[in-house]
Amino acid sequence: MDFALNDEQREFRDHCRRFAREVIRPVARKHDAEESTPWEVIREARAWGLNGLDHIQRTGQDRDGQLGVIAAEEMHWGCAGIALAVNGSGLAAAGIAASGSPEQIARWVPQCFGSDEEIKLGAYAVTEAQAGSDVKSLRTTAKLDGDEWVLDGTKVFITNGGIADVHVVVATVDSALGHRGQASFVIGKGTPGLEQGKKETKIGIRASHTAEVVLENCRIPAENLLGGMDKLNRKLERARSGQKSGxxxxxxxxxxxxxxxxxxxxxxxxxxxxxxxxxxxxxxxxxxxxxxxxxxxxxxxxxxxxxxxxxxxxxxxxxxxxxxxxxxxxxxxxxxxxxxxxxxxxxxxxxxxxxxxxxxxxxxxxxxxxxxxxxxxxxxxxxxxxxxxxxxxxxxxxxxxxxxxxxxxxxxxxxxxxxxx
Ligand SMILES: Cc1cc2nc3c(=O)[nH]c(=O)nc-3n(C[C@H](O)[C@H](O)[C@H](O)COP(=O)(O)OP(=O)(O)OC[C@H]3O[C@@H](n4cnc5c(N)ncnc54)[C@H](O)[C@@H]3O)c2cc1C
Missing domain, CATH: 1.20.140.10 (Butyryl-CoA Dehydrogenase, subunit A, domain 3)
Structure with missing residues (x-):
């Protein structure tokens, strides 16, 4: 057992602290007051290697699992709202990685971050007015119509909701099955039927955008179901036959x-x-x-x-x-x-x-x-x-x-x- 950080972890902590002190802190008050998305900080974080796929890869390689929590603590030391704005897309990427096929992961995860020239954001939308802690009660529906899924419902309190380039939405396919009748879908930017609803004014983490996501007759290709149709059918069959839940x-x-x-x-x-x-x-x-x-x-x-x-x-x-x-x-x-x-x-x-x-x-x-x-x-x-x-x-x-x-x-x-x- 070893409680000491190694050289790499210490250097990384100092790097993150310097970013927080030199880049985040000077604009923290401004974005807090204006409730504005800190695009310039997100861009700079990319240049410092603290945002995007490279950052995820680097923190994932640490055998002790400490680089990710070091980065989170130090960036939030700078400003919690800005830190969430910088790395909030990670939630959507994690949702895709958890449920998607290898092809879907390769296609959609990079789109949650974009490139150095064109920054992109992801959002992960589960919560609804009646279903946050009680996730089995989701009312947003997804219905298969030919070779398209049609999504209807309203998500609330979604980080990057409405401004994201990729929305990962959890919806109900068979409401009788509770959480076992739910599936995750990816919705690309500009898809008709997805609109930002009310943007929340919050007491804290104000630089992080939080809003409703309204889905009305939102049609997406069948292939945007994460994990694919066969996997969903197997899951629904298991649930209907009363087999053990995952x-x-x-x-x-x-x-x-x-x-x-x-x-x-x-x-x-x-x-x-x-x-x-x-x-x-x-x-x-x-x-x-x-x-x-x-x-x-x-x-x-x-x-x-x-x-x-x-x-x-x-x-x-x-x-x-x-x-x-x-x-x-x-x-x-x-x-x-x-x-x-x-x-x-x-x-x-x-x-x-x-x-x-x-x-x-x-x-x-x-x-x-x-x-x-x-x-x-x-x-x-x-x-x-x-x-x-x-x-x-x-x-x-x-x-x-x-x-x-x-x-x-x-x-x-x-x-x-x-x-x-
Ligand atoms: C700034 C912000 C950003 C967010 N970002 C996202 C996002 O990106 N994506 C997303 O999907 N959601 C997001 N959320 C939603 C958030 O995760 C939920 O609000 C949270 O999980 C609570 O769920 P709820 O709103 O249904 O509250 P409720 O479950 O209605 O909770 C109300 C109160 O009841 C208590 N309570 C509930 N059930 C029990 C129980 N069984 N026993 C004891 N007490 C209980 C709760 O602890 C709480 O105190 C965000 C919320 C905020 C405020």
């Missing part, structure tokens, strides 16, 4: 992506912590340096400890995901839950420490406090994360009991996943 695969995939969201949240917490240290270093309380006040030391120690413990959960989960160690105890969800809660708590706590100035728009804590909230909400709310962890822990417990029972009975059963991990 839902646990989806759960396992989410476990792998959640540490990235946790790392993103921690970038905000770390930024708020570092700024507060620097600010207090210049303050005196009754002619004593503020950092020598034990009352203040108590709070700062708690903030530092909480951030570090959340970071360790993120690093562990990311390492497990990269090395194929099953997160059967919900380790991915734990990392996202803890990092989101720590970030909201840390920004609030640091504001209390700084006092009324922290409430003003002149103080950077005000923005970090606003940016923090979303990490308890999207990509699985904190409450839903707790349910996932609790269910996975219970399942792991049952497996261990079963294994211990078989062992006591003199069998030689295979080691359960949880014990192996």
């Amino acid at each position: 839902a646990s695969n989806a759960l396992a995939t989410f476990e792998i992506t959640r540490p990235m969201v946790g790392a993103s949240a921690l970038g905000i917490a770390q930024a708020a912590y570092e700024w507060t240290l620097e600010y207090l270093d210049g303050q005196t309380i009754e002619s004593r340096p503020a950092l020598k006040e034990q009352r203040i030391q108590q709070v700062l120690a708690d903030v530092a400890t909480e951030i570090d413990s959340a970071r360790l959960l993120v690093q562990r989960a990311s390492w497990m995901g990269r090395n194929g160690v099953p997160m059967s105890g919900g380790q991915g969800s734990m990392s996202k839950l803890k990092a989101g809660d720590v970030t909201m708590w840390a920004t609030t706590t640091l504001m209390d420490l700084v006092g009324p100035y922290a409430q003003t728009a002149d103080c950077p804590l005000e923005k970090w406090f606003r940016d923090a909230k979303i990490y308890q909400l999207f990509e699985g709310t904190a409450q839903v994360q707790r349910l996932v962890i609790s269910r996975m822990q219970a399942q792991e417990y049952r497996e261990r009991l079963e294994w211990a029972g078989e062992l006591a009975a003199g069998g030689a059963p295979a080691t359960p996943v949880s014990a192996a991990a």
Whole structure:
């Protein structure tokens, strides 16, 4: 076991931090105030190797699984809204990679990023007004009409919704089957019947575009069904005949992506912590340096400890995901839950420490406090994360009991996943 970052990881962290300081921070306030998409930063991130296919390939090659979470934390240290605008297309690419055929992946994933000359964006659209946490209740329908799929429905709160070049949309093919009757479709730019609806005005991550996506008689070629017709038919047949669901695969995939969201949240917490240290270093309380006040030391120690413990959960989960160690105890969800809660708590706590100035728009804590909230909400709310962890822990417990029972009975059963991990 080795907790130290290697030379490559340290250099990459410094590179990301320099990008965040020199390119993101100078325009963070402007894009926050204007709620504008930071195209110039996305372009520059491409030049620095921090956006697009090269970036995905590089972070994917790290055997420890740390480069991705390092990049997420450092970019969000710069500005969470801009960082999401830079790398939000990764969600659509992940959706295509998870469900698409090799040909579909080769065709559509590059289109989520475009080229150095022509930047493109992707959007991944699942959530609806009545179905976010409760994903089985999606109402957007996809009906086969000759050699076209026809999509109808409204997606809400979609990152890059309406401005993306590629929309990956999850829709219901057979509503009686719940989530097992759903499929993913790719919709290219300019397809009639896809319109941007209301653009959301948000308290935080304002540089990231969030909008409704309205689908009305949206016709796409049959080949835009991710995975293809045969695979969908097999899945529907299995569901109709009551065979075992593949839902646990989806759960396992989410476990792998959640540490990235946790790392993103921690970038905000770390930024708020570092700024507060620097600010207090210049303050005196009754002619004593503020950092020598034990009352203040108590709070700062708690903030530092909480951030570090959340970071360790993120690093562990990311390492497990990269090395194929099953997160059967919900380790991915734990990392996202803890990092989101720590970030909201840390920004609030640091504001209390700084006092009324922290409430003003002149103080950077005000923005970090606003940016923090979303990490308890999207990509699985904190409450839903707790349910996932609790269910996975219970399942792991049952497996261990079963294994211990078989062992006591003199069998030689295979080691359960949880014990192996
Ligand atoms: C800025 C932003 C960007 C987003 N980007 C995307 C995107 O790109 N693509 C996409 O598809 N979606 C996106 N979302 C949607 C987001 O993922 C959902 O809003 C989120 O998953 C919550 O789902 P919901 O809106 O249905 O809320 P609900 O599920 O209605 O939740 C409401 C409240 O009820 C709680 N709750 C729900 N079920 C339970 C339960 N069983 N037990 C205990 N508590 C429960 C929740 O925790 C929450 O507190 C985005 C949202 C925002 C705000």
